[in-house]
Amino acid sequence: MQRGYWIRSKPLYDSLVWQTPAVAHLVIAGGEGGIAVLKLFQQMYPKDPIQVLYTDLATANKNYSDILQQIVPEELELCDSEESLLNNLEQRLKDCTMGTHFYVAGSEAFMWHVLQKTRAAGVQDVDVQKELCGTLARPVYCVHCKTITRDVHHNVFPCSNCGRHLFVRDHFSRRLGAYMGVMVDAEEPGNIPQIEEVYP
Amino acid sequence: MSILNVRVAEIEQVTDVVKHFTLVEENGRPLPRFSGGSHVVVSMNINGRIHRNPYSLMGSPENTDSYHISVRRQEKSRGGSVFMHDGVKVGSELQITYPVNLFSLSKLGKKHILVAGGIGITPFMSQIADLNRLGDDYEMHYAFRSAEHGAFVEQLKQMCGDRLHLHIESEGQRINFQNLLSNQPLGTHIYVCGPEPMVNALLLTAKDLGWPKTHVHSEQFLAPPIGESFMVQLAKSNMEIEVPGDMSMLEAMEEAGLEPDFLCRGGACGRCEVEVLECDGALMHNDHYLSDAEKASGNKIMPCVSRARCQKLLLNI
Numbered sequence: 001m002q003r004g005y006w007i008r009s010k011p012l013y014d015s016l017v018w019q020t021p022a023v024a025h026l027v028i029a030g031g032e033g034g035i036a037v038l039k040l041f042q043q044m045y046p047k048d049p050i051q052v053l054y055t056d057l058a059t060a061n062k063n064y065s066d067i068l069q070q071i072v073p074e075e076l077e078l079c080d081s082e083e084s085l086l087n088n089l090e091q092r093l094k095d096c097t098m099g100t101h102f103y104v105a106g107s108e109a110f111m112w113h114v115l116q117k118t119r120a121a122g123v124q125d126v127d128v129q130k131e132l133c134g135t136l137a138r139p140v141y142c143v144h145c146k147t148i149t150r151d152v153h154h155n156v157f158p159c160s161n162c163g164r165h166l167f168v169r170d171h172f173s174r175r176l177g178a179y180m181g182v183m184v185d186a187e188e189p190g191n192i193p194q195i196e197e198v199y200p
Numbered sequence: 201m202s203i204l205n206v207r208v209a210e211i212e213q214v215t216d217v218v219k220h221f222t223l224v225e226e227n228g229r230p231l232p233r234f235s236g237g238s239h240v241v242v243s244m245n246i247n248g249r250i251h252r253n254p255y256s257l258m259g260s261p262e263n264t265d266s267y268h269i270s271v272r273r274q275e276k277s278r279g280g281s282v283f284m285h286d287g288v289k290v291g292s293e294l295q296i297t298y299p300v301n302l303f304s305l306s307k308l309g310k311k312h313i314l315v316a317g318g319i320g321i322t323p324f325m326s327q328i329a330d331l332n333r334l335g336d337d338y339e340m341h342y343a344f345r346s347a348e349h350g351a352f353v354e355q356l357k358q359m360c361g362d363r364l365h366l367h368i369e370s371e372g373q374r375i376n377f378q379n380l381l382s383n384q385p386l387g388t389h390i391y392v393c394g395p396e397p398m399v400n401a402l403l404l405t406a407k408d409l410g411w412p413k414t415h416v417h418s419e420q421f422l423a424p425p426i427g428e429s430f431m432v433q434l435a436k437s438n439m440e441i442e443v444p445g446d447m448s449m450l451e452a453m454e455e456a457g458l459e460p461d462f463l464c465r466g467g468a469c470g471r472c473e474v475e476v477l478e479c480d481g482a483l484m485h486n487d488h489y490l491s492d493a494e495k496a497s498g499n500k501i502m503p504c505v506s507r508a509r510c511q512k513l514l515l516n517i
Contacts, residue, residue: 022410023382098384099410122310122387127412 007170013111013132016040016103023099025050028089028114030082031057032134033106034064040103041071053089055079057110059151060134082110086117093121105131109139109150112177125174136199140168141178148178155198156184165192168199204231204240208292209266214351218319219285220258223267226293230264234299236330237323237391237419240267241297241465246283249447250454253280254421254466256393257299258325258352262333267296270351272319277423278446302469303391303419305330310387312338315375315402317394318345321352323419324393328359339363341380343394346370377405391417421466424448425486427507433514434458435477449503453517460503460517467505474515476501481510 016036018025025048029037037052052072056063065078079085102123104114111132115125137151147161152168159166159181166181173180185191210222225231234257244251259268271284288294303323305312312331314324321342331338340360344350347368356364367373381390381402390411392402399418406416426446433440434453443452450472453460463471467487476483476499485495487502494500501508501515 019410021408093386096386098381098386098388098415100386101410122308122385124308124412124414127414 007172009172009174010170011108011130011172011174013130016105016129016131018043018046019101019129020046020048021099022046022048022101023097024048025101025103026092026096027052027103027105028085029053029064029104029133030055030085030106030110031060032062032064033104033110033131034062034068034133036103036105036131036133037068038064038071041073050074051092052076053079053085053092055082055085057082057106059107062134082113086113089114089117093117093123096121102128103131104128105133107135107137107151108132109137109177112139112174115174116177138168138199139178140166140181141173141176142166142181144183148176149181152179152181153197153199154195156192156195157181167193202298203243204296204298206231206267206294206296208288208290208294211288211290214270215349217273217349218270218351219273220268220270221284221288223269223294223296224265231267232298233264234261234326235301235304236261236327237303237305238299238301238326239303239323239421239464240269240299241462242269242284243295244280244283244287246279246287250451251278251280251283252451252462252465253284253423254464256303256323256326256419258322260329261326262329267299268325270319270322274423278426280423300463300469302464303327303393303417305336305391306389306415306417308387309389309415310337311385311389312336313341313380313384313388313390314338315341315343315380315390315392315394315398317343317392317398318349319351320392320394320398321356322393324391325352325355325359327391328356332359339365341365341367341375343367343369343373343375343398377402378409381405381409381411389415389417391419393419396420419468420488421464421468422486422488422505423466424451424505425507427484428509430508430510430513432508433512435514435516437517443507448505449501449507453503458517462504465504467502470502472502472504473500474503474517475499476513477516478512478514479508479510480512481508483508483510 140152142159145162149160164183167184169180171180205226206223209224212220239256255269274281441456463469470489484507486505
C-alpha cells in the first residue's frame with residue numbers, strides 16, 4: 001500500500017455494533033471471530049430476537065465455543081465445522097425477513113464465504129456488519145489456474161495448485177471472496193523478490 | 201445535452217385532470233431504448249420563456265416507436281402542466297431530452313413491491329413491463345383519491361393480474377405500510393412514488409422496521425417552488441443575474457445564456473449541484489439530494505429547486 005493511494009476494491013472492516021431499529025439479529029462468527037461476538041454482548045443489546053451461529057476453526061489460534069456458551073444469553077448454535085455452519089446459515093436465511101440485521105466476524109476467507117450465502121438470499125454485502133479478527137491472512141485467487149489458496153501470509157507464495165509464484169495484490173473480488181494473485185516472475189523466470197510475511 | 205425532436209401523435213384524456221401523450225420521433229425514426237423507471241425532460245416555450253419539466257416514460261421499454269408520458273394538471277404551479285393540457289395538440293412539436301433513469305429496479309432484488317400514489321403511477325408502468333419480461337416476483341400497490349381518479353386501472357389489471365392491489369381513499373382503503381413492510385422475505389426491494397406525505401410515511405416505516413436504505417427507493421420530482429426574487433453572482437462566468445420569483449436559479453442561468461449541467465430538474469439527482477462561495481443570508485434548500493448535514497453546512501446548493509434569501513450570493517459557476 002502506497003501513501004495516498006489505495007485499491008478501491010480492497011475491503012475495509014469495522015467493529016460490530018448492534019444496528020437498530022431491527023426486527024431480528026443474526027450473528028455469524030468463526031474461530032477468532034468469537035471475540036467480536038463477546039464484544040457485541042458487552043454493548044447494550046437490543047430487545048429483538050438474536051441468533052448466534054459459531055464454529056471453532058482448526059486454523060484459529062484461539063477458539064471461543066466454551067466462553068460463548070456461558071456469555072450468549074439466548075439462541076446460540078455451535079457448529080462443528082465451517083461447512084456445517086454455512087449449511088445451517090443457508091437454512092436459517094429462508095426464515096429471515098426484511099429488517100433482520102446481519103453481523104459476521106472472523107478471518108477474511110470465513111467472512112466472504114458467509115457473505116456468499118447472505119448475498120444469495122438477497123442481502124447486499126454493504127448491509128452486513130463485518131469485523132476482521134485474528135489474522136490478516138488472505139484468500140488468494142490464482143489468475144492463471146483459477147485456484148483459490150486460503151490463509152496466505154506472504155507477499156509472494158507458491159500457488160497451491162499450479163505452483164507458480166504469485167504476487168498478492170490488493171485487488172479484491174467480492175464474488176470470489178479472494179485477492180488477485182499474479183505470477184511474479186513471468187517476465188524473468190526465477191527472479192523472485194524477497195518473500196516476507198506481510199499478512200500475519 | 202442531446203435533444204430529441206418529437207411530435208405529439210395522440211392525446212388521451214385519462215381522468216378529468218390527467219392527459220396521456222403519445223410522442224413519436226419527428227421523422228418517424230425509432231426512439232432510443234430505455235429502462236423501466238426512466239424519465240425525459242420536456243421543453244416548453246411558454247410566452248417566450250423556456251420551461252423544462254421531467255415526466256416518467258410509461259410505455260414498454262421494448263417499444264421504440266413511441267414514448268408515452270402522462271401529465272397531471274396542476275393549477276397552482278408555474279404553468280408547465282397547464283401548457284401541456286391546453287397548449288399542446290395532436291401534431292404539436294416538442295423537444296425532449298434522452299431518457300435518464302433515476303428510479304431503476306434493483307437487479308439484485310428477489311421481490312419488488314411497487315407503491316404509487318395518484319399520478320405517481322407513471323414510472324411503474326414501464327417498470328412493470330420490465331418485471332413481466334424478467335418474470336420477477338412483484339406486487340403493485342396503487343392508491344388514489346376516488347374511483348374517477350384511478351388513471352390506467354384497466355391497463356394495470358391487464359398487466360399485473362392479481363399482483364395489482366388498489367387502495368381507493370374515498371372507500372376508506374388506505375395502504376397500511378406497517379403491514380405491507382412486515383414479514384417480507386429477505387431480498388425484497390420497495391419503490392415508492394407519490395405525494396410527499398405518502399413517500400415520507402413509507403420511508404419512515406421502512407426505517408423503523410430495520411429495512412436497509414439500499415432496499416428502499418423513492419422518486420419525487422419537485423416543481424421549483426415560487427419565492428421572492430433575489431440576485432446571484434456567478435464567479436466563473438463573471439455575471440450577476442436576477443432570479444425572478446417564478447423562476448428557478450437554473451432557469452435564470454439558462455435565460456442568461458449559460459448552459460449549466462442538469463438531469464432531473466426536480467431536486468432528485470444532484471447533477472446540477474453548485475458550490476456556494478459566499479452567502480450573507482439564508483439558503484432555502486428544497487431538494488431531496490443533499491443530506492441534512494450538507495444543507496446545514498451551506499457549501500452547496502441545487503439550483504433547480506432551491507432558492508436564497510440574502511443580499512449577496514456568490515456561486516462557483
